[in-house]
Amino acid sequence: xxxxxxxxxxxxxxxxxxxxxxxxxxxxxxxxxxxxxxxxxxxxxxxxxxxxxxxxxxxxxxxxxxxxxxxxxxxxxxxxxxxxxxxxxxxxxxxxxxxxxxxxxxxxxxxxxxxxxxxxxxxxxxxxxxxxxxxxxxxxxxxxxxxxxxxxxxxxxxxxxxxxxxxxxxxxxxxxxxxxxxxxxxxxxxxxxxxxxxxxxxxxxxxxxxxxxxxxxxxxxxxxxxxxxxxxxxxxxxxxxxxxxxxxxxxxxxxxxxxxxxxxxxxxxxxxxxxxxxxxxxxxxxxxxxxxxxxxxxxxxxxxxxxxxxxxxxxxxxxxxxxxxxxxxxxxxxxxxxxxxxxxxxxxxxxxxxxxxxxxxxxxxxxxxxxxxxxxxxxxxxxxxxxxxxxxxxxxxxxxxxxxxxxxxxxxxxxxxxxxxxxxxxxxxxxxxxxxxxxxxxxxxxxxxxxxxxxxxxxxxxxxxxxxxxxxxxxxxxxxxxxxxxxxxxxxxxxxxxxxxxxxxxxxxxxxxxxxxxxxxxxxxxxxxxxxxxxxxxxxxxxxxxxxxxxxxxxxxxxxxxxxxxxxxxxxxxxxxxxxxxxxxxxxxxxxxxxx
Numbered sequence: 001x002x003x004x005x006x007x008x009x010x011x012x013x014x015x016x017x018x019x020x021x022x023x024x025x026x027x028x029x030x031x032x033x034x035x036x037x038x039x040x041x042x043x044x045x046x047x048x049x050x051x052x053x054x055x056x057x058x059x060x061x062x063x064x065x066x067x068x069x070x071x072x073x074x075x076x077x078x079x080x081x082x083x084x085x086x087x088x089x090x091x092x093x094x095x096x097x098x099x100x101x102x103x104x105x106x107x108x109x110x111x112x113x114x115x116x117x118x119x120x121x122x123x124x125x126x127x128x129x130x131x132x133x134x135x136x137x138x139x140x141x142x143x144x145x146x147x148x149x150x151x152x153x154x155x156x157x158x159x160x161x162x163x164x165x166x167x168x169x170x171x172x173x174x175x176x177x178x179x180x181x182x183x184x185x186x187x188x189x190x191x192x193x194x195x196x197x198x199x200x201x202x203x204x205x206x207x208x209x210x211x212x213x214x215x216x217x218x219x220x221x222x223x224x225x226x227x228x229x230x231x232x233x234x235x236x237x238x239x240x241x242x243x244x245x246x247x248x249x250x251x252x253x254x255x256x257x258x259x260x261x262x263x264x265x266x267x268x269x270x271x272x273x274x275x276x277x278x279x280x281x282x283x284x285x286x287x288x289x290x291x292x293x294x295x296x297x298x299x300x301x302x303x304x305x306x307x308x309x310x311x312x313x314x315x316x317x318x319x320x321x322x323x324x325x326x327x328x329x330x331x332x333x334x335x336x337x338x339x340x341x342x343x344x345x346x347x348x349x350x351x352x353x354x355x356x357x358x359x360x361x362x363x364x365x366x367x368x369x370x371x372x373x374x375x376x377x378x379x380x381x382x383x384x385x386x387x388x389x390x391x392x393x394x395x396x397x398x399x400x401x402x403x404x405x406x407x408x409x410x411x412x413x414x415x416x417x418x419x420x421x422x423x424x425x426x427x428x429x430x431x432x433x434x435x436x437x438x439x440x441x442x443x444x445x446x447x448x449x450x451x452x453x454x455x456x457x458x459x460x461x462x463x464x465x466x467x468x469x470x471x472x473x474x475x476x477x478x479x480x481x482x483x484x485x486x487x488x489x490x491x492x493x494x495x496x497x498x499x500x501x502x503x504x505x506x507x508x509x510x511x512x513x514x515x516x517x518x519x520x521x522x523x524x525x526x527x528x529x530x531x532x533x534x535x536x537x538x539x540x541x542x543x544x545x546x547x548x549x550x551x552x553x554x555x556x557x558x559x560x561x562x563x564x565x566x567x568x569x570x571x572x573x574x575x576x577x578x579x580x581x582x583x584x585x586x587x588x589x590x591x592x593x594x595x596x
Contacts (some may be wrong), residue, residue, distance in 0.1 A: 014033070024324075027410065027455055028456045055167050056163050061339055065430035065444045069439050088199055094135070096202060099202075104147070110150075111158045116449070127141060128512070144371040144557065145557045146575055155179055156178060169534065184589075189583045209468075225275075235268065244526035253267065255272070311366060312367045316559075317382070319451035322360070323359060336369065336373060337373055340366065341367070343359065344366070361555055362555045362558045363559070375442070407432045411425050491522060491585060492584065492593055493521060495533055495537065496537075498518075503544045509552055519534065519537050545572035569584060
């Protein structure tokens with residue numbers, strides 16, 4: 001390989017490592033990589049910025065607005081509510097019938113609505129329903145997520161990745177994906193994934209709560225309080241009523257820089273003592289109403305909820321600028337107008353002062369803030385999801401639901417009939433929901449995830465370098481030489497599996513853009529059908545099942561369900577294997593690699 005190919009390979013490896021370890025945010029990492037490729041002349045400035053002139057970012061932005069309108073009006077909420085039984089669950093674990101009633105319809109919705117907005121709409125509702133009916137959110141949220149990811153494979157607009165691949169085909173002067181072109185393969189994969197989940201989830205899901213805990217929300221939050229002057233100061237822990245709290249446990253006391261991890265009942269409290277509690281969200285909220293305690297973070301901020309202030313759960317997304325910073329460094333209260341009173345991190349106890357905790361993707365912040373918090377939280381896409389602890393994502397504009405349904409149907413009819421392109425139809429639909437007053441202009445802007453668009457546009461530059469430098473041809477040669485004895489099916493399987501591995505470590509869109517030039521070069525050198533490899537990338541890039549960082553929706557359900565990394569591997573590994581196997585067989589049947 002020429003030096004340009006080796007250099008591009010080094011840049012790509014560095015990008016994967018940085019994104020996988022979350023050293024820097026995805027937009028900064030991708031754009032830094034693009035700059036590193038432009039500097040020595042591997043790609044030109046025009047090639048580096050080619051993503052910004054591509055139709056994919058515009059289409060994705062418009063469809064984000066349309067999906068946001070569906071979310072704001074709860075246009076599909078009634079359907080979701082009718083799928084869930086309000087009868088108490090008998091036995092431990094989810095029933096297969098109720099899993100099927102939930103996963104099949106949401107997978108169908110996912111064929112037409114982007115994964116992230118659909119998950120943001122349904123996951124809080126399912127979590128609230130589970131708690132209300134004596135079930136556990138962890139029984140349902142990860143199966144729900146897998147169904148949504150599988151359903152997104154059915155159409156060319158089901159995921160942003162499908163839109164990206166279609167745009168890449170257009171840029172390569174090939175026919176873009178038809179609306180239902182992926183359906184034969186995508187539908188087979190979706191059915192196989194859902195069947196696997198419905199059969200295996202009742203055995204694999206975990207209820208990590210103790211049998212004695214009959215509380216409404218089992219996710220453990222860590223909250224920091226300070227002993228104020230008054231009735232608690234001078235009393236022992238037992239006398240102050242902090243020894244046997246319902247669902248909340250005193251785990252640490254700090255005084256004058258010294259920390260006691262094991263706090264006994266006879267330990268006397270003093271004004272200014274910092275107390276760290278852990279417990280479920282409902283009891284954490286109650287803790288803030290106890291006389292003699294005040295929040296340690298900001299004593300000026302009132303912690304009493306009411307008409308002017310409410311509690312919110314905010315899930316930090318993978319592309320959030322908050323990742324790697326502390327609450328103090330991010331000036332959280334000044335920026336968002338709310339106070340973080342507790343932090344939940346799946347499977348871990350959050351150590352130290354809340355203001356000094358380095359935030360991670362998937363962390364759930366319990367925020368006390370005025371109603372304006374939702375708007376400020378949406379600016380900059382710091383959070384993957386903002387919802388009330390009762391699962392309500394915000395006041396719905398139900399009177400606009402019919403308008404959204406009409407616009408959505410008109411959009412689908414226009415695309416399916418071939419009257420216009422997906423780009424034109426999506427922009428027209430987005431404009432319609434704004435003009436008709438379904439969403440305000442500032443809300444439309446907030447629905448668009450700029451981090452995703454920046455990563456996508458930058459990825460086009462990296463993809464151009466992979467193709468231009470000769471790295472794609474070199475990778476194609478390695479694939480063909482190593483797998484030619486297995487025939488065309490083996491070569492396609494190699495591309496599919498490689499894409500699956502990449503998408504667990506970087507964003508699904510970046511995985512598609514990186515794999516595309518390699519797939520095209522492989523198809524050309526092996527004299528095989530380009531379409532077979534394109535569909536393989538479509539399946540592989542969206543199969544981001546087994547890590548929380550693999551996809552934005554994974555982080556949403558991780559936060560709401562209290563999942564650990566091991567839960568993703570245990571529950572999603574078999575569906576991933578099934579998806580790859582069924583996808584490969586379906587590609588061979590419906591997109592024969594020997595066809596041209």
